Amino acid sequence: MSALHDHTHCIADALTRADALCAERGARLTALRRRVLELVWSSHRPRGAYAILEDLSQQEGKAAAPLTVYRALEFLVEQGLVHRIESLNAYVGCAAPGDVHSGQFLVCEACGDAAEIDDPGVGAAIDAAAAGRGFRVQRPTVEVRGLCKSCQENPR
Amino acid sequence: MSALHDHTHCIADALTRADALCAERGARLTALRRRVLELVWSSHRPRGAYAILEDLSQQEGKAAAPLTVYRALEFLVEQGLVHRIESLNAYVGCAAPGDVHSGQFLVCEACGDAAEIDDPGVGAAIDAAAAGRGFRVQRPTVEVRGLCKSCQENPR
DNA sequence: GACATGGGTGTTACTTTATAACACCCTGTC
DNA sequence: GACAGGGTGTTATAAAGTAACACCCATGTC
Incomplete structure (x- = not known):
């Protein structure tokens, strides 16, 4: 942002x-x-x-x-x-309301920003992991805590 | 379980x-x-x-x-x-305390069970998605809501 | 053994987050 | 206009989490 x-x-x-x-x-x-x-x-x-x-x-x-x-x-x-x-x-x-997507977030610990991503790879990996265990996915939640690019470059 | x-x-x-x-x-x-x-x-x-x-x-x-x-x-x-x-x-x-892992869970809405998985594919996909955006991962959280195998087979 | 140190625990009070129960009121329909 | 159903208001309460401060006790040092 x-x-x-x-x-x-x-x-x-x-x-x-x-x-x-x-x-x-x-x-x-x-x-x-x-x-x-x-x-x-x-x-x-x-x-x-x-x-x-x-x-x-x-x-x-x-x-x-x-x-x-x-x-x-x-x-x-x-x-x-x-x-x-x-x-x-x-x-x-x-x-991206309207699009089918699951809501995956990169949450920056420094600035508090939460970037929404919709990474097909992540979604597919979760589906595969769940399927392998006979689990039926209804609502995946992915929230990755860390540091966003701009906060890595401009630490406070 | x-x-x-x-x-x-x-x-x-x-x-x-x-x-x-x-x-x-x-x-x-x-x-x-x-x-x-x-x-x-x-x-x-x-x-x-x-x-x-x-x-x-x-x-x-x-x-x-x-x-x-x-x-x-x-x-x-x-x-x-x-x-x-x-x-x-x-x-x-x-x-699996002691092992390096991130904590991924399949949470069943019916029975409340939370199966911990440590799927390398999911971890790798998250790392890749984050890396592609310059985001440094500190703590990934994956919590998939849905129905576990046994609750699909024995619905209440 | 006396002493200082620091982490762990107890206590009180409080904040933040979320929900239950019930009444009322619009809005669209016939 | 009567009705039905969803939306909103109101009051009270539950659930989850934290702040500040004092005390205690194990440990290492002299």
């Missing part, structure tokens, strides 16, 4: 794609859900449910309840618009 | 291996830590920190503090004797 990229544009893109996908599927991307999606995208980093909750409360001018956010997030995850990063208890906008 | 296997023996084995490994490394496997390791192994399933805490409290006859368990678990994870399953917030005994 470049520090210079047009982030506003990138949020707008995500919302547009979400509108299209939900319309196509007959899923209801309500005002609340759309706003939560926008807040998830407000940085490219994984954000906790309670961080989103705070933003939402601020926008509304009054305290929102945790459930409000969790329910919206649940919908967004179901629709594949948002991924949950298990090892961070946090949520991040999906880079 | 067979329902018939000699689980007592299997716990004893884990403790013996832990003793040997810690002695070799000069790590202090104190009575408390050893007891927590035993409780982690008390089933083959992932167990939450608070479940272990309850067992411990019962053994002691008085309520133990969460930190007591968390500190012991931290030690055990550092020593590679126990793995944390991120997507379950739970801990499970390591099947």
Whole structure:
């Protein structure tokens, strides 16, 4: 992720794609859900449910309840618009909603960025390993902690 | 995991291996830590920190503090004797402590069992994917949710 | 043996993350 | 307009994890 990229544009893109996908599927991307999606995208980093909750409360001018956010997030995850990063208890906008993919992440310990990758090799290796053991895969989770390229080059 | 296997023996084995490994490394496997390791192994399933805490409290006859368990678990994870399953917030005994491995799990949604695998193909695919993006891997996490062989054959 | 050192443990309080139960209210349909 | 069903609000609560600080005890040193 470049520090210079047009982030506003990138949020707008995500919302547009979400509108299209939900319309196509007959899923209801309500005002609340759309706003939560926008807040998830407000940085490219994984954000906790309670961080989103705070933003939402601020926008509304009054305290929102945790459930409000969790329910919206649940919908967004179901629709594949948002991924949950298990090892961070946090949520991040999906880079390629609509495409079939499993959600693999390279999570940088230094800058907190979580780069979504969809490496066919990793997916295939998991499928093969599972098949060899008679295990039926439903939802693979791959979260690799480490250091991203830019943090290796510019250590703090 | 067979329902018939000699689980007592299997716990004893884990403790013996832990003793040997810690002695070799000069790590202090104190009575408390050893007891927590035993409780982690008390089933083959992932167990939450608070479940272990309850067992411990019962053994002691008085309520133990969460930190007591968390500190012991931290030690055990550092020593590679126990793995944390991120997507379950739970801990499970390591099947092959001492060996270099990353901790890959096939987690059954039906029976709750978490089979540890160490598939070289999966590890290699992750390394390759990361290397291609200039990412330095520190700790890969692979947790595949699905149905284990036995639960596919005997659905409930 | 006295002493200092450092890791391990106990205790209290607290934060963060997530869910349950139930009522109400829109929205689309007939 | 009546109905059905999903979406939202509200209150309370559960589950998971951490901070700060004091004490204890094994170990090594003199």
